[in-house]
Amino acid sequence: MIRRVWREDFRIIGYYTGLVTIGVxxxxVIPTVTSLVFREWASALDFAISVALTLLVGYVLALISRTKNIPGLTHAMVIAAGSWLVAVMLSGVPYMLSGHSKSFLDACFDTMSGYTTTGMFLLQDLDHISQGLNMWRHLLTYVGGQGIVVLALTFLIGSTGGAFKIMVGEGKEEKLEPNVRHIAVLIWRISLIYLGVGTVVLGLIAMANGIKPYLAFFHGAYIFMSAWSTGGFAPYSQNMLYYHSSAMEIASMVFFILGSFNFALHYAVWTGNRREILRNVEIVSFTITVLTTFSLxxxxxxxxxxYPNAVALFRRGFFQLISGHTTTGQSNIYARTFVREWGPLGMLATTIAMAIGASAASTGGGFKGLRMGIIVKGIATDIRKLLSPERAVVTGHYHHLHDNTLTDSVVKGAAVIVVxxxxxxVVGAIVGMAYGYPMVDAFFESVSAGSNTGLSCGVTQVSMPTLLKIVYMLEMWMGRLEFLSVFTLFGFIATSFRSMRVRKAAV
Amino acid sequence: MKKLCAVLTIVALAVLIVAPVSASAVQPPLLSTNELVENSYKWDGQTVSFKGEVLQDLMVREDGTWMNLSDGNNTAMGVFVPKGVAMPVISRTEDYRTVGDIVLITGVFHRVCAQHEGETDIHAVSVTVLTPGSTKANPIRLGRVVWFVVLAGLLGLVMWLYYRKPGRGTEH
Structure with a gap:
C-alpha cells in the first residue's frame, strides 16, 4: 500500500532541494568571475542576475521548508529528480539573458544536455558567445558528471543518514566509504586532481597547436571538463574539428575513457588494487563491445x-566510435557526415555502442557495461544449467571489485533497467519517425539523447519540432538518473494529489 | 548601312577578344559549409570559393596555417593555407567583443584530406580580406541593472531571515 503524503514530506523535499539550488x-559565481576577468561586462551582469535569482529561490525554499528531519528513501529519490529539474530551469537563465537561446525551452534543452553530460545543443551562434557562458556550459557538464547532488552534499548537507540515499537517486550507488560526505569529497578529490592534470596537458597541446597562450588553458579546461564528464561540449561549433590536431584528440580520448570508468574502479586503483583493471567485469565487457562495434x-x-588510408580511418572511425561508446559525444567529423558518408551500417554500429555506453557509477550513460556483463553471464549460466545434470548445482560469478555470485535477482535487476x-x-525514435525523419537517423539521435552521448546526425537543430525537443530532454533526464528517482517523483506527485482529494473529502 | 556593318564588326571582334579572357577568369562557385558537407562527394577535389568570418585562432604550423571560417549560424569550415600561399594580414579575429575579418578564399575542397588524416577541409590557393573586422557593442542595459539590484535586495532579506530563524522539527 502506498503511504499518504504529509506536509512534513514537502518540507523535507523543499529544504534539501533548496540546499541543492543554493549550491547551483x-x-x-565561477562564470561570473570568468566574464569579469575577460572584461565581458554585459555577460557578467547576466550571470550576477542569475546568481541572485538562483540563490533567492534556493534560500526561499530552504527558509519556508526548513526542517531537521532526515530524508527517507522516497524523499531522497524525489529530491534527486526534483532538484535536477529546478537546477536545469535556473541554469537556463544565463542562456536566455545572453540572447543566444531562441526560447526558454531551448535554454533548458541545453542545460539539461549539460547536466546530464549529453552534449547536444540548440544554442545559437555558439562561435560568438562570451567566455563566461562557455565556462558555464562546460562547468554544467563537469558538475553534472560528478552529480550536482554530490556537490551539494560535499559543501552544504554534511554527513546525514539520508544523504547517501539522495546520491543513489542520482545514480551514484557505489558506497566507497562508510561516511557519505567522505564519498562525496573522494569523488571531488579524484575529479579535481584530474582537472588540474587535464587542463595543463590539454592547454600545453593547445598552445603548441597555435592557440593564443592566454586562451590555451581555458581551451584545455573546457575540453577536459567535456571529456572527463563524458559530456561532449566544445567551445566552438566545429567541436574537435576546430583544433585540427590529432594530439588534442588523443589526449581528450584518454580522459574520456578514464571518465567513463566506474568511480569504484578509480578508487580501487588509487588505493593500490591495480589488478582490478584486468579482472573487472565492466572492463572486460567494455573491451569486447568496443572491439565488436569498431569491427562493424x-x-x-x-x-x-x-577514408583513403588506415590512419584516416582509425583517426576518424575509432575516435567517433569510442566517443559514442563512452557516451562522450565529442566529434572530429561533421554531423551530416554520418548520414552522407558513413551510411546505415556505420551509424548502426555507433548507435549500438552508444546504447551500451559506459560503466556504472561513472560520468557516462547508456545500459552500462556492468549490466551487459551481468546479463551475458546470466544467459551463459542458464545455458550451463540446461546442459548440466539435473542434480548439479550451477552458479555463475562475476568480478566487480570482488567476486560476486550471480543470483536471479541481480540478473533481473540489470535486465529491467536495460529494458x-x-x-x-524506441519511444524517442518513434516520435522522430512520426515527424518524418528516416528510421536510422531517428534511432541514432534518440539513442544518443537517451544514453547521454550527444553525437548528432543532424536531427537536433533549433528548428526541430517542440515535442521532439521535450522527448529528448525527458530521455536525457531519465537516462542520467536511471529511471528510479524520476518514477518516484511522478509517483509522489500522483500520491500528493490523491492525498489532497482524501483530505478534502474528509473535511 | 556601312556604319552599321562597321559597328557590328567591332562588336563581334570585341566579343571574340573578351570571351576567352572571361572564360578563363570564371570564379569558382561560392559554396557554404552545408553545401560542401551535404554534397561532399560532388565537390571533392574541386576548386571552390568560400567566404566567412575568421574565428578566434590562426593556428600556425610547420607546413602552413589553419584558420576556421564561420559562414553562418553554427557552421564553419577549416581552411588550410599552405606555406607559399600569400596570407594577407588578418586585423581581427572573432571574439565576444569583436567581429572577425571576413575573408574570401579559393582553394581545393577535400571530402577526406589524405594529408590531414581524413579531415574535411579546403586547401587555400588564395586568401583575400573582403571586410576588415570591427568591435562589437555589448552594452549594459539599465533594466538589467535594476533587476539585479532588486533581486540582490530580496536575496539579502531572505538570507537574513534564514540565518536568524531557528530550525523547525526534531532530528531523528
Whole structure:
C-alpha cells in the first residue's frame, strides 16, 4: 500500500532541494568571475542576475521548508529528480539573458544536455558567445558528471543518514566509504586532481597547436571538463574539428575513457588494487563491445571506401566510435557526415555502442557495461544449467571489485533497467519517425539523447519540432538518473494529489 | 548601312577578344559549409570559393596555417593555407567583443584530406580580406541593472531571515 503524503514530506523535499539550488547559485559565481576577468561586462551582469535569482529561490525554499528531519528513501529519490529539474530551469537563465537561446525551452534543452553530460545543443551562434557562458556550459557538464547532488552534499548537507540515499537517486550507488560526505569529497578529490592534470596537458597541446597562450588553458579546461564528464561540449561549433590536431584528440580520448570508468574502479586503483583493471567485469565487457562495434564500423567504412588510408580511418572511425561508446559525444567529423558518408551500417554500429555506453557509477550513460556483463553471464549460466545434470548445482560469478555470485535477482535487476533504456530509445525514435525523419537517423539521435552521448546526425537543430525537443530532454533526464528517482517523483506527485482529494473529502 | 556593318564588326571582334579572357577568369562557385558537407562527394577535389568570418585562432604550423571560417549560424569550415600561399594580414579575429575579418578564399575542397588524416577541409590557393573586422557593442542595459539590484535586495532579506530563524522539527 502506498503511504499518504504529509506536509512534513514537502518540507523535507523543499529544504534539501533548496540546499541543492543554493549550491547551483554558488556555482554560477565561477562564470561570473570568468566574464569579469575577460572584461565581458554585459555577460557578467547576466550571470550576477542569475546568481541572485538562483540563490533567492534556493534560500526561499530552504527558509519556508526548513526542517531537521532526515530524508527517507522516497524523499531522497524525489529530491534527486526534483532538484535536477529546478537546477536545469535556473541554469537556463544565463542562456536566455545572453540572447543566444531562441526560447526558454531551448535554454533548458541545453542545460539539461549539460547536466546530464549529453552534449547536444540548440544554442545559437555558439562561435560568438562570451567566455563566461562557455565556462558555464562546460562547468554544467563537469558538475553534472560528478552529480550536482554530490556537490551539494560535499559543501552544504554534511554527513546525514539520508544523504547517501539522495546520491543513489542520482545514480551514484557505489558506497566507497562508510561516511557519505567522505564519498562525496573522494569523488571531488579524484575529479579535481584530474582537472588540474587535464587542463595543463590539454592547454600545453593547445598552445603548441597555435592557440593564443592566454586562451590555451581555458581551451584545455573546457575540453577536459567535456571529456572527463563524458559530456561532449566544445567551445566552438566545429567541436574537435576546430583544433585540427590529432594530439588534442588523443589526449581528450584518454580522459574520456578514464571518465567513463566506474568511480569504484578509480578508487580501487588509487588505493593500490591495480589488478582490478584486468579482472573487472565492466572492463572486460567494455573491451569486447568496443572491439565488436569498431569491427562493424571498419567494415562499413571500408565497404564504402570512405577514408583513403588506415590512419584516416582509425583517426576518424575509432575516435567517433569510442566517443559514442563512452557516451562522450565529442566529434572530429561533421554531423551530416554520418548520414552522407558513413551510411546505415556505420551509424548502426555507433548507435549500438552508444546504447551500451559506459560503466556504472561513472560520468557516462547508456545500459552500462556492468549490466551487459551481468546479463551475458546470466544467459551463459542458464545455458550451463540446461546442459548440466539435473542434480548439479550451477552458479555463475562475476568480478566487480570482488567476486560476486550471480543470483536471479541481480540478473533481473540489470535486465529491467536495460529494458527501460530500450523503451526510451524506441519511444524517442518513434516520435522522430512520426515527424518524418528516416528510421536510422531517428534511432541514432534518440539513442544518443537517451544514453547521454550527444553525437548528432543532424536531427537536433533549433528548428526541430517542440515535442521532439521535450522527448529528448525527458530521455536525457531519465537516462542520467536511471529511471528510479524520476518514477518516484511522478509517483509522489500522483500520491500528493490523491492525498489532497482524501483530505478534502474528509473535511 | 556601312556604319552599321562597321559597328557590328567591332562588336563581334570585341566579343571574340573578351570571351576567352572571361572564360578563363570564371570564379569558382561560392559554396557554404552545408553545401560542401551535404554534397561532399560532388565537390571533392574541386576548386571552390568560400567566404566567412575568421574565428578566434590562426593556428600556425610547420607546413602552413589553419584558420576556421564561420559562414553562418553554427557552421564553419577549416581552411588550410599552405606555406607559399600569400596570407594577407588578418586585423581581427572573432571574439565576444569583436567581429572577425571576413575573408574570401579559393582553394581545393577535400571530402577526406589524405594529408590531414581524413579531415574535411579546403586547401587555400588564395586568401583575400573582403571586410576588415570591427568591435562589437555589448552594452549594459539599465533594466538589467535594476533587476539585479532588486533581486540582490530580496536575496539579502531572505538570507537574513534564514540565518536568524531557528530550525523547525526534531532530528531523528
Amino acid at each position: 547559485g554558488l556555482l554560477m 564500423v571498419c567494415l562499413a567504412l571500408m565497404q564504402r571506401g570512405v 527501460l533504456y530500450v523503451l526510451i530509445y
